[in-house]
Amino acid sequence: MSNAVAHADAHGHAHAHHPALQHHFDTMGQQKEAAVVGMWVFLLTEILFFGGLFAAYMIYRVWYFDAFAEASRSLSLFWGGLNTAVLIGSSLTMAMAVRGAQTNKRAATVNWLILTMILGTVFLGVKVIEYADKFEHHHVPGYNFQWAAAHEAPAAGGEHAAPAAEGAAAEPHRELALNGDQLQLTTQIYFSLYFTMTGLHALHMIIGIGIMLVITWMAWKGKFDAEYYTPVEMAGLYWHFVDIVWIFLFPLLYLVERHT
């Protein structure tokens, strides 16, 4: 494009610019500041994006606390806890990758990035196991949603599911004021939020891993140095943000009322 050529000519004079400096910025410092401000504004939009879901969660949790507590107990603390540890670990490895780029250590940057991607993939793998379990127990909202089945007999086969549900509907359910029908409806709201929240979070992780693939390739090609490592840092900010979302999701979804 003639555009690019003109700028290349214009910038060919005097002192040499860093190859990563775009034509409309004066200095590398200005370029980096712009990226940092832009990224934080973007993360702000992300907070509001998830914020809508958190608002809905808050309202329904107050309205249907018993159902939320019941449904929350059906999630696996082991898998949830493991995933929390994995994600916190991946934030550490991400921070190490940024440090590697800052200190001109190409191999370290690439290795830490790869490790971060592996941890991210482990998280998603665990999520697949958990989702599969929800499908098996009819805990996916929609026409096939069935609350009582899994709750009464988690290990039982499919043919016991329907009668168990009717049984739950007939007698008052434990100490809860809700009867089975209401639980059937309101636990569905919990699971609707569970799948929307964790699904969107997982989507953000997939996008994060995609971004990291590109960054890793760029790092491998030696595009970054102590003067220019903005993309690594921005990917890092995004990744930490996705982690923090999970730090909120885990207690809100898994730990509603675990002491009983």
Add this chain to the structure above:
Amino acid sequence: MLDKLKIPERHYLNNGHGLASWLLTKDHKRIAIMYLISISVMFFLGGLFAVGIRLELATPQGDFVQADTYNKFFTMHGVIMVFFFLIPSIPAVLGNFLIPPMIGAKDLAFPRINLLSLYIYWIGGVFTLYAMISGGVDTGWTFYTPYSATGSNTNVVPTALGIFIAGFSSILTGLNFIVTIHRMRAPGMTWFRLPLFVWAHYATSLVQVLGTPVIAITIVMLGVERALGFGIFDPGRGGDPVLFQHLFWFYSHPAVYIMILPALGVMSELVSTFTKKTIFGYSFVAFSSLAIAVFGFIVWAHHMFVSGISTYAAMVFSFLSFSVAIPSAVKVFNWTATLYKGAISFETPMLYAYGFMGLFLIGGLTGLFLATLGVDIHLHDTYFVVAHFHYIMVGGAIMGYLGGLHFWWPKMTGRMYSEFFSRIAAILVFVGFNLTFFPQFVVGYLGMPRRYHSYPDEMQVLNVLSSAGASVLGLGYLLPVIYFLWSLKYGQVAGPNPWGASGLEWQTQSPPLTENFLEVPVVEHEPYEYEHIVAKEKHLV
């Protein structure tokens, strides 16, 4: 003197030819031109649906179209006009084009993201157009649940998806502006030397960045409920449809300020330029933009006074809604004070500015009627509401947009349009607009509900007036297309500063270079220093 002016040899329009040089450009000015074309297409498409609505309402009986078709007409009119015309209009066209030269920058901070936002807008538009062609949608532009989630049999999901996608275009534009205004100002361009147009866009960008994600997530929730059978808003499953309204209006009320704030910014430029005076109370006008943006976020429930929200909440929201009138009135009073003893002139952009002031005033004051709890119960969902928001969105936002387009057209193209025909168009728009929408205040007060395709016989006179006005208005909107296109080839060469305006964007050639300025400008004067400029000119003479 004018005949000596020539179009400069090198400018952004001839820097590269052919389709690829446009579709792959990173130049904010070319992107703005592509936005201008795109939103104009959308505007006339949305206008077609308005034609359908006004034709139907010319007679009391529902005889032109079926009720279902009518529902689709007003829905598509609203969706296209709000999300695909008004929200991008001034920011994506004028803001995109002008913010970098106004602050002395070569481009926006993220040129590629700017181009991306245009592509996202196109993709969103394609989804919505697909929904329209394959049967339309009939929920109203507000998509209220549970009708939109479980009741309607029309293309809710593709339309909502189009809005979801277009929202990201709006977010990216806002993000780009915020970073640009923070980090790309030329030496000497301090915050309080920024043109008020830039302040208004800064406030707009905050709303875009903070509000749009919330409508995005609301659409996601609506989408999973409708497409996957999740239960979030479904009252049949214990969900709360009013929650949808809260989330929807948390964005869609501030969205009104996305439409009107940039128009307020345009107005400040016009009033100052065509009175040749420093704007009265610069910092008040600047901060009133921010105040409107902030207040805009805490008034949303005034759309829901009859939706069953708590009376106490309604009272609070009513009072907060009144408070929006304060910064709005600050602006109008300051413009009026600027006019006082100014060298007032009547060029086309200023005609739009005069029109704007009157219509915005009526639109704003009728907003106070609607914010009053008792009155709102009578007026809710009547044509009074329709008239009120058209006074703000059409009388305000579109008048501001057209005023700005006429003002900066010579900067964008280097040529002048016909002053005679443009004045006629401005008058047609003003007369046509009032004839269309003023009767709707009356008919609404008399109790005609919105969204019905038939009405009692005694309301026919007012409705016929409204339909007649709409055709005058339509003519007023078509005329500029003709003389603007004509001006591209035959218009008089404008020169760098045809209006004698003070802004930095007028210090460079028209049309500007791709990099806007030959060298980075250094700003040494306060904004709108016409006394200084006029004094200098007199001295030279």
